[in-house]
Amino acid sequence: MLSLAQAMEDSALSMERRLAGNHERLEGILRIASADWFAAYVLAPILTELGRLHPAVVPEVIASYRLLDLSRREADVAFRIVPFSEPDIVQRRLMTMPYGLYGSAATVQMVSDDPQSVRLILMNSAQSHFPDVTWLLDRFPHSKRALTSTSRSVQAQICLRGHGVAVLPRALAEGMGGLHRIDLLGQPPGRDVWVGYHQDLRHMDRLRALLEITERMLPNPASPLNVQRI
Structure with a gap:
């Protein structure tokens, strides 16, 4: 019974993701997960530009250090410093943060x-x-x-x-x-920043709008390292 229930839940989540991914209007809530400092000092101007260009899109920023489950739509898109290991995630190394x-x-x-x-x-x-x-x-x-x-x-x-x-x-x-x-002791290592979302959401227009603005406004975007490009 447990395995059947899990299969039903997976099917329901997949349907929810695909319905959200087929939403072609630039409106609605876009759930964005990142660390609090990244949201405040990197994403803030990007979200402002998103609101200026597409005022019907409402970003919902989830400032958390917990790695949220994108397959369960705990977030639509996530920015983090470790690559995604979950299946069916489209990801890209977005930038190197000094x-x-x-x-x-x-x-x-x-x-x-x-x-x-x-x-x-x-x-x-x-x-x-x-x-x-x-x-x-x-x-x-x-x-x-x-x-x-x-x-x-x-x-x-x-x-x-x-x-x-x-x-x-x-x-x-x-x-x-x-x-x-303090540069006297040399430079500490930087960290790569990764962006990822579930492949079922690849056609969501408000997500694509955010990603296009992000790539345009970031100071040092990195070349894609994964098999799928955003």
Whole structure:
């Protein structure tokens, strides 16, 4: 009975996706999943342009670090820093996001005078494998942690208040102002940003409109790496 129920649910979800994908009018809700900082500092001007060109389209931004299930239409399209492994997802490496090491003016002086006294603002233990975490720990091997958080926005706010150094996406750190980039120790690794949606939604006009505006407005779009191109 469970397997039959799951098959019925899969069929119902597939029908829902296909009906949504055949919606040819540029109107309605478009559910967009991304990290909060990416939505605020990268997608915000894109969504503004989408609203200007297509005022009947209503973006619904789901700012979450959880990897939402696109097959269940938890979102119509998702932007994230890891490739999609789910079946039937059309995806593309959209851009490479540069990262930098940041601190307040006082923290920058501490880095110059006494690097061991600088405290670190990091991702939490679940994201300790991120390359920027390793990079930061390698450069400050004797420094203590000031804060760990899954939220880059929280890290940036704590960093702004002089509580330590943090590796942050440049779009976030330089978009909020007040933070100083520290290039003395080299450049931390950047991250690829991927965009993906379920193949049943490939004909949804409001989704395609968003993707066209995104590619036009991004500063450094990357060439497609997957078998299907948006």
